[in-house]
Amino acid sequence: MNQSAERPHTCPSTPQPLVKARRITKRWPGVVALDGVDFNIYAGKVNAIVGENGAGKSTLMNIISGTYSEYEGDVLLDDVKVCFRNTSEAARCGISMIHQELNLVPHLSIAENIYLGREPVNRLGLIDYRKMHADAALILNRFKFTEDTHKLVSELRVGQQQIVEIAKALAFDIKVLIMDEPTSSLSENETQILFEQIEELTSKGVGIVYITHKMDELRRLANFVTVLRDGKFIGEYKADGVSTDEIIRLMVGRDRKDLFVKRKHPKGEKALELINFSMRDTENKNRYKVKDVNLHVAAGEVLGIYGLMGAGRSELFEAIFGVHKQLCSGQIRVSGKNITIKSPKDAIKNGIALIPEDRKNDGLVLGMDIGCNISLASIKHVLKFGFLHYPSEEAVAESFREKLSIKSHSCRQIVGNLSGGNQQKVVLSKWLLTNPKVLLLDEPTRGIDINAKNEIYKLIDELAARSLAVVVVSSELPEIMAISDRIITICNGCITGEFTSDQFTEEAILKASLPCHQS
Ligand SMILES: Nc1ncnc2c1ncn2[C@@H]1O[C@H](COP(=O)(O)OP(=O)(O)OP(=O)(O)O)[C@@H](O)[C@H]1O
Ligand SMILES: [Mg+2]
Structure with missing residues (x-):
């Protein structure tokens, strides 16, 4: 494709759009989130929007669905200009949005x-x-x-x-359905059902907008692909006329960065051990969410935990972190010593950090700025004579902003105003600053764009090289195989398999994680 970044690409001979957004500009203090963007929604078709974290995808859709009523440019529905003051007005005209957060x-x-x-x-x-x-x-x-x-x-x-x-x-009854990363926390099964629902909706003439970072989903669903970069419209393409590599190049404005290759690190002593560790179900005390788990992870090792949605992966992490002390039994050892964890505070004191899956509820204070959020769990790093020392906090926050490319105008930007993927990077920074011995990562790349994912893989590798023990839960098999030294599969709260890196195959790991595999 011969495509200059300055001249947006539009598809020749396309059907008439149901919704047209023209020259949309949206400014926030210090940021131009959208800069003269055009966008189309077609009846009975799926238009996928792609772009790096902070490119402006959610902002554009929030304008079309009535969440933001102040912007420059025009939105036309059936060729009539509309200006929704809120989401109810948009819904009454048949435009509905499923939000990212x-x-x-x-x-x-x-x-x-x-x-x-x-x-x-x-x-x-x-x-x-x-x-x-x-x-x-x-x-x-x-x-x-x-x-x-x-x-x-x-x-x-x-x-x-x-x-x-x-x-x-x-x-x-809807005419247009906008979905902002709808599968980020759905199981494989639920995702398939969602795809069937989308096909049914398009067959009835509903226009779908699908925001995603997952290229396989884009390939499966999209009729059109619209690329945004840094708030600018790069182009609209027919999905069958553009390759995945081309899409990625258009998104980032350069060739794809090197793919992540894991390095080998020397392993140290066992940093974390679980011995006959169990957690009962909150609702039914006779049932177990985690049952008789025995596992260890060494300093410098990345242990992957793979299991289907509901297998007990997040519950295992919460149990280790002391969230449900009264329901847990068994022994936890850190660096060979038996410890008791009664609360998350005890866990942090013993060098365990948990980066949760649900960042909005568990990970961030949305009304506070990036700097405050990063220093929240390790305030002692930024104190001077017992007082919060702003320059230290700023220096720390700035170093993470740069390392993880957190797209923001400064570390004083309010976290609630960051794009979804950039919020995730702030959660990661916050826990990395606590200097843990053991890092528990629950779906660390959920909502993160392709390039930033690579950065996070490299960061995990770097942390392991610095003798941190890392335990990662991920529902993406290629991801967990790329970053782990060893993988444990779990199903219904029990360990069902263990694989060293020379035994990794998608088939074997998936099979071990399925309920029918268990005795
Ligand atoms: N309420 C707000 N106040 C200030 N800036 C905002 C606000 N909402 C979004 N932004 C900024 O606008 C830009 C675009 O954000 P947007 O959420 O649209 O990105 P995105 O493409 O959806 O990214 P992601 O893939 O991470 O979800 C970002 O720089 C973001 O920080
Ligand atoms: Mg978004």
């Missing part, structure tokens, strides 16, 4: 969330709860989601919340 109300039930603001009413004008719960269950059934619809959203895991968010969009 979930937008649910935690203390409302599943059904109440799905129908929030659009509750079905009976003849007397009162909310028809029975119908609301029955209808909600019907939509959720399509995803084989069997939780009681009266359950509070706060009691659901991230993946389940994601399905509720999707159900919320599917509950109404």
Whole structure:
């Protein structure tokens, strides 16, 4: 493709768009998030938006779906200019968005969330709860989601919340559905069901916008690909006319960076050991979320934990980190010494750091700036005579901002205003600063763009080279095979297999993680 970065590419002979966004510019203090961007949504087609973290993908979609009403440029629906003041107005015109960072109300039930603001009413004008719960269950059934619809959203895991968010969009007649990284916490099965739902929607003429960092999803779903880079529109391409390498080159404006190659490091003593470690289920004390786990990880080693969604991976991490002390039994050893962990504070004191999967709830204070968030868990690094020393905090934050390329105008930018992927990098920085002996990483590259993923793999490798013991949970098999020295598979809370690097094959690891494999 002969393509100059200055002249955006547009597809020849395309159908008439249902939605046209023209010359959209969005400014935030200190940042131009979008700079004269054009975008099309076509009836019955999937237009995938790609771009590095902070490229402006979510901002553009938040404008089209009515979340942001102040911007320059025009949005046209069926050739008529629209200016939505909020998401309800957009929804009334048939435009619905599934957000990247979930937008649910935690203390409302599943059904109440799905129908929030659009509750079905009976003849007397009162909310028809029975119908609301029955209808909600019907939509959720399509995803084989069997939780009681009266359950509070706060009691659901991230993946389940994601399905509720999707159900919320599917509950109404829509012309346009915008999905911002919808599969980032879905299981393989749930993802397949979502793809079938998307195919059904397009066959009914619904226009889909699909934001993703996953190239295989783009290949499977997209009819068109729109590339954004640094807030600029680079081009719109027919999906079957552009290769994956070309897309990546257009995204980053240069050739793909070298792929990550793991180095071999000498292993030290056992940094973390679990002996007959178990955790009971919160709801049913006779059941186990983690059962009789025996494992170790040495200093300088990267241990991968692979299991399907719901296998007990996140629960294992939370148990080690002291989140559910009263439910746990068995022994934890750090550097050969038996320790008792009653709370996360004890875990941090003993050199264990956990980077959680759900960064919005567990990892960040969204109203605080990058510097404060990074120093939050290791305040002693930035104190002078007992007071917070801003220059030290700033120096530390700046070094991480550079190392992990956190896209922001300064380390005083509020974290809630960063793009999703850049928020994840702040969580990583925060825990790396605690100088842990053992680092527990739960899905560390969720929502991270292709280039930054490589940076994080290199960082994990570097940490291992500096004798840190790293345990990584990931649902991406190629990723976990690339970064681990050894992989353990878990299923229903039990260890079902162990592989050294010379035994890594996708087939063997996947097989060991499936429920039918267990005796
Ligand atoms: N509320 C806000 N206030 C200030 N700046 C913002 C705000 N929201 C987004 N930004 C900035 O706008 C730019 C684009 O962000 P956006 O969230 O659209 O990126 P993205 O392409 O969705 O990235 P990701 O892949 O990480 O989700 C970023 O530089 C971000 O920091
Ligand atoms: Mg985004």
